Amino acid sequence: MSILSNGHLWKLTEFLENQKFSFDKNQILDSLSKEDIDDAYTKISNWKGYSPTPLIELNKLSKELNLNKIFYKDESKRFDLKSFKALGGAYAVEKVTKGNKNIIIATATAGNHGRSVAWGAKRLGLKCKIFISEYVTDARGKVMSDLGADVIKVKGNYESSLIECIKQSTKNNWQIIQDVAWKEYITVPKYTMAGYAVMMKEIVDQLDHNKISHIILQAGVGGMAGAMIAGVARYLKNIPITVVVEPDSAACVLESIRTGKIEKIDIIRESLMGGMSCGEVSLVPWEILKNSVKYCISLPDDDIAKTMKLLGNANFSDEKIIAGENSTPGVISLISSCENEKIKEKMQLNKNSNVLLIGCEGDTDKEMYQKLINQ
Numbered sequence: 562m563s564i565l566s567n568g569h570l571w572k573l574t575e576f577l578e579n580q581k582f583s584f585d586k587n588q589i590l591d592s593l594s595k596e597d598i599d600d601a602y603t604k605i606s607n608w609k610g611y612s613p614t615p616l617i618e619l620n621k622l623s624k625e626l627n628l629n630k631i632f633y634k635d636e637s638k639r640f641d642l643k644s645f646k647a648l649g650g651a652y653a654v655e656k657v658t659k660g661n662k663n664i665i666i667a668t669a670t671a672g673n674h675g676r677s678v679a680w681g682a683k684r685l686g687l688k689c690k691i692f693i694s695e696y697v698t699d700a701r702g703k704v705m706s707d708l709g710a711d712v713i714k715v716k717g718n719y720e721s722s723l724i725e726c727i728k729q730s731t732k733n734n735w736q737i738i739q740d741v742a743w744k745e746y747i748t749v750p751k752y753t754m755a756g757y758a759v760m761m762k763e764i765v766d767q768l769d770h771n772k773i774s775h776i777i778l779q780a781g782v783g784g785m786a787g788a789m790i791a792g793v794a795r796y797l798k799n800i801p802i803t804v805v806v807e808p809d810s811a812a813c814v815l816e817s818i819r820t821g822k823i824e825k826i827d828i829i830r831e832s833l834m835g836g837m838s839c840g841e842v843s844l845v846p847w848e849i850l851k852n853s854v855k856y857c858i859s860l861p862d863d864d865i866a867k868t869m870k871l872l873g874n875a876n877f878s879d880e881k882i883i884a885g886e887n888s889t890p891g892v893i894s895l896i897s898s899c900e901n902e903k904i905k906e907k908m909q910l911n912k913n914s915n916v917l918l919i920g921c922e923g924d925t926d927k928e929m930y931q932k933l934i935n936q
């Protein structure tokens with residue numbers, strides 16, 4: 562394995578099989594309906610500046626791993642926002658406001674979701690209030706204020722920023738656009754997921770009759786993974802082997818799949834994969850993921866910088882790919898699974914496999930990107 566190792570083994574922390582696995586397309590589409598998915602595609606594909614993001618073959622990596630093909634959906638090219646998140650928050654803003662220009666939008670965010678909401682508000686000429694925790698970098702805050710949003714920094718973590726957002730929004734009658742669902746707040750997070758499912762429609766159009774055998778999905782609160790699985794149910798004839806990958810410090814989907822119910826993780830160390838550093842799976846995605854995910858994998862941060870560099874230097878594909886931290890776990894979990902004979906066999910990764918990975922962001926935090934690739 563010339564590009565990959567020099568004797569270095571790629572690390573995964575845990576591999577778990579879902580004992581309750583059963584992929585039921587109808588049940589999945591009960592949680593996120595065909596109509597919701599189709600409406601998002603119709604609307605978003607008509608936005609100014611829309612074009613599908615590339616589906617890149619990691620041909621050099623598939624050769625090294627003895628797999629048939631690896632497809633990498635490159636969301637670094639998603640509008641000017643460089644992340645799949647552009648599809649979710651901005652679409653939810655459009656759905657909720659329905660052309661009303663007097664509504665003020667509010668959200669709490671760790672970064673990319675807020676950027677999408679701020680951008681969606683700007684597109685429609687709406688005022689926007691963004692709540693961020695003290696841990697969100699100034700660079701990320703500035704991107705949102707550059708989009709015209711009022712950015713409000715709150716002491717404490719993400720949860721504190723959400724509490725403050727809810728408090729001020731209730732008082733001022735602002736409309737909250739959140740990507741995380743809770744018991745009384747389901748519809749808006751569903752819209753964000755319907756927006757994310759646009760990726761799967763594009764992928765199906767780009768696959769050119771290749772059949773996907775495996776799909777590896779990153780998870781924070783699980784919105785993206787749930788949306789893509791709903792996209793599988795909506796658009797694919799076959800059912801690929803579904804894998805969710807998370808940082809080992811915040812493996813809330815894995816822990817919930819282990820016990821069969823939502824488990825809250827106490828995050829002691831924040832992962833470099835900040836967008837995925839979430840302690841609790843969201844309600845709507847959980848209803849989808851709990852049965853439809855076949856395997857869960859958790860990863861340490863060790864191989865992130867190296868993977869970003871290898872993608873950026875065109876070591877895995879013919880072209881260079883700008884991949885942010887959150888884009889790396891698909892590649893890392895695939896390599897580490899192939900290096901472990903037991904897992905490789907269990908996952909049926911072989912010369913017939915066509916694996917789909919989601920490169921969910923580019924250099925959304927430029928400073929961090931430079932720091933990591935220069936390590």
Ligand SMILES: Cc1ncc(COP(=O)(O)O)c(C=O)c1O
Nearest residue numbers: 779781782783784785836887921
């Ligand atoms: C930038 C970013 N944020 C967040 C997430 C997680 O998405 P979700 O919270 O919907 O699971 C990802 C993907 O894993 C991501 O790349």
